[in-house]
Amino acid sequence: MCVLGEGNGEGVIEFKEALVKHFRVRGNVAIGKVRKRTDRGRWALAHAMADMEFRVGVEVGSLFGDSAELWCSVNPQLKLTCVDPYGNYFGRRRQSEHDAVYQATRERLSKFNVTMVRKTSFDAVGDFQNGSLDFVHIDADHSFDGVIVDLVTWAPKVRKGGLIFLHDYFSLKWKGATQAIDAYVLAHRIYPWYATPDITPTIFWEQT
DSSP, rough: OOOOTTSSSSOOOOOHHHHHHEEEEETTEEOOOOOOOOOOSHHHHHHHHHHHTTOEEEEEEOTTTTHHHHHHOOOOEEEEEEEEOOOOOOOOOHHHHHHHHHHHHHHHTSSSEEEESOOHHHGGGGGGGTOEEEEEEEEESSSSSHHHHHHHHGGGGEEEEEEEEETTTTOGGGGHHHHHHHHHHHTTTOOSOOEEEEOOOEEEEEEO
16 A cells, blocks of 8 residues: 555665666566556656655646656655646636636645646746756647647756656557657657556656
């Protein structure tokens, strides 16, 4: 059973060691070792980042705060910035509906060291210096163009040895996101990269 902060008492470790500790790797597939029925890979990734003593990260696209709560509950020392405009997407036409989701998410994450930035990804990225983040989690505009822009603009913000990861990889619902990620890793010669076999997979790699 996962507990808050589990695996974070043995000192900082590097990515390769954290990968072996928290995942069973089969080629590019990273199967989380944690005892969870769903999203095992994302839980394992959270514990790996805690062991690597990640302290500063950004989540691009937060919606209900599911991922943000996961990263922060496993790593209480994390200072997380959640970037989301809470505007017209996911079929909600009324701004009042987005405002209600924003307020609920803000309340949900209030017990953590979370700063919510109500901006678009493109408007917010300039607020961060290159190499200033331990990780960025991209889970925003799932179109091909949206994912490419997010990768191109946010990847440089992550320091060497940090992690870049994206949610909903290889999802039939979000084909554009998968195509964009495949194109990016190929064009930038990123290897190795890893993907979790969760219901909604996460792809991740170390910044070099």
